[in-house]
Amino acid sequence: MATDCRESSTALLDEPPVMPDDSLMPDGPDMDGDPAMSGELARSIDPVTSPSDDIPSIAVSSSTAKKSKRTREPTLVGDFVELTKPRIVTMILVTTVASAWIGMAAPTGVSLSLSAWLVLLIGTGLVAGSAGAANQVWERWIDPLMPRTASRPLASRRMLPATGIAFTAILGLLGTALLAWQFGAAPAWVGVATWVVYVLIYTPMKTRTAWNTTVGAIAGAMPVFMGYTAAGGLMTDLAGWMLFGVLVCWQYPHFMAIAWLCRQQYAEAGFKMTTTVDPSGRSAAWQSIVGAIALAVCGVILCLAPAGELILSAASFTTSLLVVVASWPLLKAALRFARQPDDLRARKMMRWSLVVLPAVLLVMTLRMIGL
Ligand code: HEM
Numbered sequence: 001m002a003t004d005c006r007e008s009s010t011a012l013l014d015e016p017p018v019m020p021d022d023s024l025m026p027d028g029p030d031m032d033g034d035p036a037m038s039g040e041l042a043r044s045i046d047p048v049t050s051p052s053d054d055i056p057s058i059a060v061s062s063s064t065a066k067k068s069k070r071t072r073e074p075t076l077v078g079d080f081v082e083l084t085k086p087r088i089v090t091m092i093l094v095t096t097v098a099s100a101w102i103g104m105a106a107p108t109g110v111s112l113s114l115s116a117w118l119v120l121l122i123g124t125g126l127v128a129g130s131a132g133a134a135n136q137v138w139e140r141w142i143d144p145l146m147p148r149t150a151s152r153p154l155a156s157r158r159m160l161p162a163t164g165i166a167f168t169a170i171l172g173l174l175g176t177a178l179l180a181w182q183f184g185a186a187p188a189w190v191g192v193a194t195w196v197v198y199v200l201i202y203t204p205m206k207t208r209t210a211w212n213t214t215v216g217a218i219a220g221a222m223p224v225f226m227g228y229t230a231a232g233g234l235m236t237d238l239a240g241w242m243l244f245g246v247l248v249c250w251q252y253p254h255f256m257a258i259a260w261l262c263r264q265q266y267a268e269a270g271f272k273m274t275t276t277v278d279p280s281g282r283s284a285a286w287q288s289i290v291g292a293i294a295l296a297v298c299g300v301i302l303c304l305a306p307a308g309e310l311i312l313s314a315a316s317f318t319t320s321l322l323v324v325v326a327s328w329p330l331l332k333a334a335l336r337f338a339r340q341p342d343d344l345r346a347r348k349m350m351r352w353s354l355v356v357l358p359a360v361l362l363v364m365t366l367r368m369i370g371l
């Protein structure tokens with residue numbers, strides 16, 4: 001049985017790794033296949049330090065990283081980018097775009113100009129990046145305990161905490177000011193509230209209770225209201241809440257897969273995650289299944305009632321069906337993981353999560369703009 005992220009990384013590799021830094025598997029997202037993923041889990045595969053020629057191992061520290069021909073020397077700019085958790089920010093921006101489109105189509109929605117779009121994306125990206133940096137400032141004492149996070153700039157002491165704090169403050173203030181200037185109070189306040197929930201509530205909860213995932217899921221979903229309200233949608237709209245629901249529910253299969261793959265690291269570092277509290281994987285599996293089903297339900301509700309009232313039309317049924325089809329691979333991956341919790345199935349679930357979310361958001365957006 002695989003016991004940590006290292007083994008989970010290798011478990012998927014059945015050939016020597018010849019892929020570029022940010023890709024792990026070359027196969028595309030067919031229904032039974034395995035959509036490509038990039039990121040720390042994927043990038044950590046290090047063929048140079050491999051214990052054998054065809055089993056790569058994980059790059060766990062900057063000294064290990066230096067030995068790798070493929071791993072670039074850390075640069076200051078690269079460190080600042082890493083501090084923002086750029087992959088999560090990128091996906092947050094995908095959800096922001098979808099929620100702003102959906103907000104524009106709300107009864108009170110307004111059309112966003114090109115410059116407003118730019119300010120929305122830059123402002124949200126800056127606030128989200130600030131939150132990611134603040135999380136790393138907070139966790140600089142515990143990140144070194146996990147191979148997955150040990151080489152982060154603050155954890156590895158390449159960067160001073162004061163630099164991280166200043167970067168956090170500049171990004172957060174600039175992003176909030178930009179949002180308030182362009183869109184008024186609502187999106188700016190949602191950004192501040194998201195920051196507070198993620199940094200000041202979720203982050204300290206990670207070492208205390210596995211309920212941290214629920215709080216993290218709320219923080220991760222809140223930015224949809226930044227896009228939605230920036231485009232004129234109201235906090236009382238059903239569409240906004242269904243978007244929020246999709247995001248909250250999606251994070252269960254998304255994170256339960258990671259929590260399984262990294263359970264050994266989380267346990268050793270002292271994090272309380274579902275998979276450290278219940279190492280059988282059963283709890284992670286049922287949370288993933290419920291999350292995948294509930295995300296489809298939220299998407300279908302939006303398709304049936306885009307403006308808050310039930311519409312029984314061809315568009316409603318077609319897009320509802322599309323939501324079910326788009327979310328099915330994630331449910332299927334969760335069911336497979338439940339039948340047999342192992343690294344291969346967890347990794348497939350994680351990968352499908354990254355494909356299914358944009359797909360479901362696309363269908364919801366198409367429904368709102370009048371399909
Ligand atoms: C409970 C909430 C969440 C938790 C605990 C969580 C946790 C994580 C962790 C630990 C990773 C890093 C895996 C690695 O080592 O590479 C990750 C990756 C990622 N997460 Fe999440 N996440 C959550 C919510 C979100 C949200 C709201 C988004 C964006 C909408 C998001 C998008 C991503 C993306 C794009 C990746 C990168 C995958 C890759 O490596 O390519 N996550 N997440």
Ligand SMILES: CC(C)=CCC/C(C)=C/CC/C(C)=C/COP(=O)(O)OP(=O)(O)O
Nearest residue numbers: 127128131132135191194195216219220223
């Ligand atoms: C606009 C704004 C403020 C957006 C912020 C939203 C945001 C950053 C959501 C992140 C979701 C989340 C819980 C990620 C995991 O962090 P983690 O600490 O568990 O990950 P780690 O173990 O890799 O550090």
